[in-house]
Amino acid sequence: MLLSFTDKGLYCAAGDFYIDPWRPVNKAVITHAHSDHARWGHKYYLCHHYTKPLLQARLGDNYYESIGWNEPIYINGVKVSLHPAGHIIGSSQIRLEHGGEVWVVSGDYKTEDDGISGAFEVVPCHTFITESTFGLPIYNWKKQAGIYEDIRQWVTHNAEQFNTSVIIGYSLGKAQRILTAVAPLEKPVYVHGAVWNMHQAILSAGIALPQVHRVTPETTKAELKGSIVIAPSSAEGSPWIRRFSPYNVAVCSGWMQVRGNVRRHNADAGFVLSDHADWNGLLGTIQATGAERVYVTHGFQSALSRYLNEKGIWSAEVKTEYGGEEENAESGKAVNTAEE
Known part of the structure; x- marks a missing residue:
């Protein structure tokens, strides 16, 4: 497996880096600047150009490197590129390619172009790791x-x-x-x-x-x-x-x-204004990637994963520590709002 699921986060052993880790690590590739995905304490951060000043504002001085969308770099032989996720300004999907395998980590995403966050890009892959914040049929957004x-x-x-x-x-x-x-x-x-x-x-x-x-x-x-x-x-x-x-x-x-x-x-x-994909957006994206395997993270992961398996798409749930800031704040649950 190109990525493994550890107690620190999503780990790429071949490249020796993590994606959106929730414990301090040496190298972190960051999908976006919400604090459940971008945490303090890492030695090295890689993110999109637009995300860098947001991380600086939230996390202070650190070693940040930024790249643009569709500008691949190699980390210990693993090809890494960022692609628009449409969630917030600078938000990116992470594409990894190594040994003939392509994995994509969605981070948080929405499929309707809001005009400021970058239009979501479908990235074909063998394995797709998707969020499921609004992974129930009831969630169907108005334009x-x-x-x-x-x-x-x-x-x-x-x-x-x-x-x-x-x-x-x-x-x-x-x-x-x-x-x-x-x-x-x-x-x-x-x-x-x-x-x-x-x-x-x-x-x-x-x-x-x-x-x-x-x-x-x-x-x-x-x-x-x-x-x-x-x-x-x-x-x-x-x-x-x-x-x-x-x-x-x-x-x-x-x-x-x-x-x-x-x-x-x-x-x-x-x-009803959300920065996440609705039920149809999630299903449409998963199908469009052509992924053979789908791992479902934070949200209604059980419902979405079960539905995918019923439709013949191999799927499994993954426990993460995402969804602890933005989604809770919007739903009215208690959060740490010291910065606000």
């Missing part, structure tokens, strides 16, 4: 354009009532899509400090984003009245959010597909 229009209509209605629109979304990935959605309204957009930090890191990568203003103690109620505020989940129900009164709150997450989650968040609205 992004329709969701963006729904968000804009909600914000416009709030403004007519002189209410501030507070939109909750993860600080890296979701917040940038929300910003893109509301940009045509040409209203001032204020952001939480966690969103601001990621915004600055993305700008430093050379990626253009609409202008935002950081919420500070000096920001006046007059400035905020009728405006748009983007904040992470840790801001829900906090003293920080009360300064925007009167306001309405919306949560953007794939978990909003399940009836009752809007109420559980005590939100006024929920928009």
Whole structure:
């Protein structure tokens, strides 16, 4: 096997490196900058050019090397290349080739092009390691354009009532899509400090984003009245959010597909906006890779793996430590939100 599943993460013995390891290692190839996939403590990091400034912002100074998509390098004889995953800015699938075998590690991915994260690329392989965050048939996403229009209509209605629109979304990935959605309204957009930090890191990568203003103690109620505020989940129900009164709150997450989650968040609205593939996206991708073997990681891995086996595609579940930050934050579960 080109990759083995260890207590530190996905290990390539031929190349002597790990992919998204969750324990400190010597060499780590990173799919994207969410902290359940990119952790502190590795000696050497390899990632996409756009991911590097995000890792620097989150993990501080380390030895980082970055490459572009479809620019192969060799690590101890193993051919390694990165390919767009469409999950967030810089997110990549990792393709490994050695001894006639091709393996692809998806990391997290979505198949609809959001216009800022890079269009997902199907990478043919013998073995595919896929996520399954939303690996149930109930998860079937509406097209992004329709969701963006729904968000804009909600914000416009709030403004007519002189209410501030507070939109909750993860600080890296979701917040940038929300910003893109509301940009045509040409209203001032204020952001939480966690969103601001990621915004600055993305700008430093050379990626253009609409202008935002950081919420500070000096920001006046007059400035905020009728405006748009983007904040992470840790801001829900906090003293920080009360300064925007009167306001309405919306949560953007794939978990909003399940009836009752809007109420559980005590939100006024929920928009089903996910940075992960839905059920059909997962199945379509797996089939398109032509993979003979499929390993299913974090999410509804049991359901997806069982379905694939029933359809004649060899599949097995793999236990990992992924899914502990972004997905939990969006679903409202307790997470460490110190940075937010």
